[in-house]
Amino acid sequence: MLSLERVSFAYRKRQACIDGLSLSLGAGQTLGLLGPNGAGKTTLASLVTGQLTPTSGQILFAGKPVCLGQQGIALVPQEYAFYARLSGRENLMFFAGLLNLPKNEQQLRVNRALASTELAAYADQKAGTFSGGLKRRLNFAIALLQQPQLMILDEPTANVDPQSRAFLLGTIAKLKQEGVAIIYTSHLLSEVEAIADKVALLHRGKILLAGELSELLAEDHRYLYIQLAQTAPATWLDALSMQREADNWYRCSMQERRHSPGEIISTLEQKGADIRQIRHGQHRLEEVYLRALADAEASL
Ligand SMILES: Nc1ncnc2c1ncn2[C@@H]1O[C@H](COP(=O)(O)OP(=O)(O)OP(=O)(O)O)[C@@H](O)[C@H]1O
Numbered sequence: 472m473l474s475l476e477r478v479s480f481a482y483r484k485r486q487a488c489i490d491g492l493s494l495s496l497g498a499g500q501t502l503g504l505l506g507p508n509g510a511g512k513t514t515l516a517s518l519v520t521g522q523l524t525p526t527s528g529q530i531l532f533a534g535k536p537v538c539l540g541q542q543g544i545a546l547v548p549q550e551y552a553f554y555a556r557l558s559g560r561e562n563l564m565f566f567a568g569l570l571n572l573p574k575n576e577q578q579l580r581v582n583r584a585l586a587s588t589e590l591a592a593y594a595d596q597k598a599g600t601f602s603g604g605l606k607r608r609l610n611f612a613i614a615l616l617q618q619p620q621l622m623i624l625d626e627p628t629a630n631v632d633p634q635s636r637a638f639l640l641g642t643i644a645k646l647k648q649e650g651v652a653i654i655y656t657s658h659l660l661s662e663v664e665a666i667a668d669k670v671a672l673l674h675r676g677k678i679l680l681a682g683e684l685s686e687l688l689a690e691d692h693r694y695l696y697i698q699l700a701q702t703a704p705a706t707w708l709d710a711l712s713m714q715r716e717a718d719n720w721y722r723c724s725m726q727e728r729r730h731s732p733g734e735i736i737s738t739l740e741q742k743g744a745d746i747r748q749i750r751h752g753q754h755r756l757e758e759v760y761l762r763a764l765a766d767a768e769a770s771l
Pocket residue numbers: 482483488506507508509510511512513514515
């Protein structure tokens with residue numbers, strides 16, 4: 472459905488902001504687009520929607536180069552993109568009016584967008600008086616009016632409470648089931664882990680790491696991760712080949728096959744360790760992300 476072939480873009484000459492980037496996305500797939508501040512995620516979103524034009528390479532949607540106002544692609548931007556002085560419904564009617572549709576179809580789409588985002592009860596309030604969560608939903612509802620085949624969500628859950636976040640993620644999951652392709656940027660890696668099929672990690676405009684989420688998270692059982700309630704003394708670290716990580720997490724290497732997971736746990740318990748959590752066999756996306764960035768910075 473979407474394919475990017477060696478796409479580059481520079482705001483200023485010589486300084487590539489997106490640098491030779493290739494990726495593809497099929498119907499019903501969700502791509503989690505990750506990267507530190509300034510990595511190029513928003514720029515990439517603007518390229519895919521046709522708001523910016525690549526300096527080289529091409530972006531194809533359904534086999535054709537994307538253009539400004541591309542049909543079938545909708546962006547939910549980071550900023551609130553509606554009129555604060557209009558009500559929720561007035562905003563939706565205004566944006567539906569820009570879609571060049573018969574009046575009854577416009578009304579139908581507004582009602583559908585209000586229903587899918589559960590905004591009907593607030594539809595006649597001024598959008599400027601909405602809570603942060605409702606504003607995010609309105610941003611989302613405006614993009615839904617286009618009934619897109621590809622939806623790009625740029626940090627849609629920023630400043631949103633856990634309930635509204637769960638609601639937005641649930642709505643995205645429904646769209647995915649209906650075959651809508653999603654590009655989802657977020658700094659909340661647990662969210663991306665929950666909804667993405669594929670992940671691309673951007674760093675300085677290049678893809679540092681990309682692939683199926685399940686493959687990126689799969690681990691070869693070389694390490695056991697244990698979180699303790701206390702800080703482990705150096706003697707425990709030496710005895711069990713443990714390395715301290717953040718938040719009292721310890722990484723125990725089993726590479727030398729000196730210890731099995733069971734031995735490590737019982738030895739720690741005998742020493743009086745208060746074990747909070749244990750992980751074995753799967754990385755968290757956050758670890759994959761931080762390690763890839765640390766390796767990239769080290770090799771600069
Ligand atoms: N309009 C612009 N003119 C010039 N440079 C820009 C412009 N917009 C972004 N940039 C630069 O391009 C780079 C990528 O910015 P971009 O906003 O795409 O990153 P991002 O990954 O979305 O960051 P964040 O996570 O903070 O939203 C940054 O160095 C930024 O300063």
